[in-house]
Amino acid sequence: MEDLDRRVAAHVAIVGAGYAGMAAAVTLAERGIPVTVFESGQVPGGRARRIPVSSYGQGNELDNGQHILVGAYTELFRLMRTVGVPSDALMRIPLEIRYVSGFSFRKLWFPPPLDLLGGLLAARGIPLRERLGAVKFIFQLRRQSFRLQPDITVDELLKLHRQDGRIGHFLWRPLCVSALNTPSAQASANAFLAALRDTLSGDGEASDPLLPRVDLSRLFPEPAMEFLLKKGNEVRLRHPVQSVHELRSQFSAVIVAVGPHQLKALLPELAPDYSYQPINTCYLQYSPGVKLAFPMLGLADGLVQWVFDRGALTGEKGLLAAVISAQGDHQQMTQDELAETCHRELRAANLVKEKPVWMRVIAEKRATISCTPGVKRPDTATRFPGIFLAGDYTDPEYPPTLEAAVRSGVRAATMAIKGN
Numbered sequence: 001m002e003d004l005d006r007r008v009a010a011h012v013a014i015v016g017a018g019y020a021g022m023a024a025a026v027t028l029a030e031r032g033i034p035v036t037v038f039e040s041g042q043v044p045g046g047r048a049r050r051i052p053v054s055s056y057g058q059g060n061e062l063d064n065g066q067h068i069l070v071g072a073y074t075e076l077f078r079l080m081r082t083v084g085v086p087s088d089a090l091m092r093i094p095l096e097i098r099y100v101s102g103f104s105f106r107k108l109w110f111p112p113p114l115d116l117l118g119g120l121l122a123a124r125g126i127p128l129r130e131r132l133g134a135v136k137f138i139f140q141l142r143r144q145s146f147r148l149q150p151d152i153t154v155d156e157l158l159k160l161h162r163q164d165g166r167i168g169h170f171l172w173r174p175l176c177v178s179a180l181n182t183p184s185a186q187a188s189a190n191a192f193l194a195a196l197r198d199t200l201s202g203d204g205e206a207s208d209p210l211l212p213r214v215d216l217s218r219l220f221p222e223p224a225m226e227f228l229l230k231k232g233n234e235v236r237l238r239h240p241v242q243s244v245h246e247l248r249s250q251f252s253a254v255i256v257a258v259g260p261h262q263l264k265a266l267l268p269e270l271a272p273d274y275s276y277q278p279i280n281t282c283y284l285q286y287s288p289g290v291k292l293a294f295p296m297l298g299l300a301d302g303l304v305q306w307v308f309d310r311g312a313l314t315g316e317k318g319l320l321a322a323v324i325s326a327q328g329d330h331q332q333m334t335q336d337e338l339a340e341t342c343h344r345e346l347r348a349a350n351l352v353k354e355k356p357v358w359m360r361v362i363a364e365k366r367a368t369i370s371c372t373p374g375v376k377r378p379d380t381a382t383r384f385p386g387i388f389l390a391g392d393y394t395d396p397e398y399p400p401t402l403e404a405a406v407r408s409g410v411r412a413a414t415m416a417i418k419g420n
Helices: 002-009 019-030 074-082 114-122 128-143 154-160 166-180 189-198 221-230 244-248 260-266 310-314 335-348 402-419
Strands: 012-015 035-038 050-055 058-063 090-092 096-098 104-106 209-212 234-236 253-256 276-285 296-298 306-309 319-325 358-369 387-389
Touching: 012 019, 012 244, 019 035, 019 074, 019 221, 019 402, 035 221, 050 358, 058 358, 074 221, 074 402, 096 296, 104 114, 114 128, 128 166, 128 189, 154 166, 154 189, 166 189, 209 310, 221 234, 244 253, 244 387, 253 402, 276 335, 306 310, 310 319, 319 335, 335 358, 387 402
Parallel strands: 012 035, 012 253, 035 234, 253 387
Antiparallel strands: 050 058, 090 209, 096 104, 276 319, 276 358, 296 306, 306 319
């Protein structure tokens, strides 16, 4: 009876309606614990959300970045099913990496791990000795349980295993930047290996890319909000929080699920001192007949790293999204200069011939923390009773991804439940 009374009395506040905050809220609501979510923005999703933009006199809604999910994102997919996200919200592609020219790789239809190893041996655009070296590399990582002590940079790891040639240029470094959003010269090898362990070395479909066919807010945060409201919980959009400690006096627990840079205003005593990495996404609207040969193509020698066909994914015909992850010289460009550069690179790669109708760059200057060797991650529990942290930056080993964000939310919710 006492446990039941405690459960009824519990009411958890969640600050931030991004993937971490909504994962925490859904986890609590599933257990029957009331939640109130506070979000300063008008749309849930945090750094992975839909935003309204105006481009050349036209009103559009665009994602503030282009995310790639993978089959290993088990917690995110579980919660998506919980809140009723339909299976066709994602396009699953059996692992295949295509560049416009110079390289292609796909796993073969063999049982794991032969599917990956056979695919590496059959990769195009890579000398045989490097392909053999890649297979050896994977075997060595398996023997080491995908862990190094001490941690080093990804570039050092690749040099150590002689993977810094063409295969490093076309496969390992692009995977590193995509997963960690940090240049390979600075990136943590252990964080990279954690991603490889669960994807390229995972079972079954763990390595398959899944590309969103809906905007990032509809992919999880908005269905999660609808799930919460149906269960009688509260989501307050456009409602910034001024004091976490004051909020704590009103609720049995508070989960703070905002970006680490925002902690300086909310919990300055706990704010970590991180450096950050940007993600720039350039949307280029061409005529409806423009499309790519594959939903996602790599470019190897310019600023653009990946280009996505939004027509194939979301039905926005003729709209291409060019992605530039992590820091670089492009940060010195104006948005117009960056957009023009992206268009020139797409045209030089023979992906487009005409001029775009409009272009728009969306820059997330603090998209993720710099995922470097030895970077300290804060604990979920804080020194303040009943106050917990959630966010991709709190995961003890995973790179800052949507899966890391969701895992952190579930972890914070579990601790809040135990505390109640």
